[in-house]
Amino acid sequence: MKNKEIIYKNLNIIKDNIEKSCIKANRKIDEIQIVGVTKTIDIERINILKNLGINNFGENKAQELLEKYDKINNVSWHFIGNLQTNKVKYIIDKVELIHSVNSIKLLEEINKRAFYINKTIPILLEINIAKEISKCGLLEENLPNILENIHEFKNIQLNGLMCVAPFVEKPEQNRKYFRKMRNLFVDIQGKNKDNINMKYLSMGMTNDYNIAIEEGANIVRIGTGIFGERNY
Ligand SMILES: *Cc1c(COP(=O)(O)O)cnc(C)c1O
Numbered sequence: 103m104k105n106k107e108i109i110y111k112n113l114n115i116i117k118d119n120i121e122k123s124c125i126k127a128n129r130k131i132d133e134i135q136i137v138g139v140t141k142t143i144d145i146e147r148i149n150i151l152k153n154l155g156i157n158n159f160g161e162n163k164a165q166e167l168l169e170k171y172d173k174i175n176n177v178s179w180h181f182i183g184n185l186q187t188n189k190v191k192y193i194i195d196k197v198e199l200i201h202s203v204n205s206i207k208l209l210e211e212i213n214k215r216a217f218y219i220n221k222t223i224p225i226l227l228e229i230n231i232a233k234e235i236s237k238c239g240l241l242e243e244n245l246p247n248i249l250e251n252i253h254e255f256k257n258i259q260l261n262g263l264m265c266v267a268p269f270v271e272k273p274e275q276n277r278k279y280f281r282k283m284r285n286l287f288v289d290i291q292g293k294n295k296d297n298i299n300m301k302y303l304s305m306g307m308t309n310d311y312n313i314a315i316e317e318g319a320n321i322v323r324i325g326t327g328i329f330g331e332r333n334y
Contacts, residue, residue, distance in 0.1 A: 139325030
């Protein structure tokens, strides 16, 4: 099959599955945003996805995002990987949303660079929800401290939470983590603070987006499910 047919077919399967999860959870399908994860994917295939109506793309490396940024117009880029502080300045004016903010140090740097360009940058805090040693993200016990201090970062707006759930055989095994994320999200939503506006719960990838949606995700980040296995 040609790239176009593969991506078309895969995207339709994903849309069908999203619809099923929405029906099951009594949610509206247009609440769910698909971020097509384009890391390692070439421009041709990204354009195919764009022509199928997906306008939000996720990258996990600054360099790769920059290379693609100039080649594809009128789309939104999401930063979803571990972001080194020294790379913030390169991407700050190019991203719609940074999903993977995981330290005070990174908040400080984003805030500083956002100030320089006179913008407010929307971010999500990444939570290491299963406390995996191999994963980035804040431990939930460190959230209160960050939330106490977030008002100091005037050029940042906290728009939600993100997680990468464990790699599991059965997606059902991640339901408990997604539920925990949802609870944290709702807790923070209840806080009335200047630069907190909880809109996005970014969770669910190819293996587990159905369960994530059932548990409240409104952004799912899908790579393999759309493009097939990545060749690194
Ligand atoms: C690669 C990646 C994804 C997409 O993973 P798939 O299993 O290919 O859907 C989602 N989120 C993050 C943070 C990633 O790095």
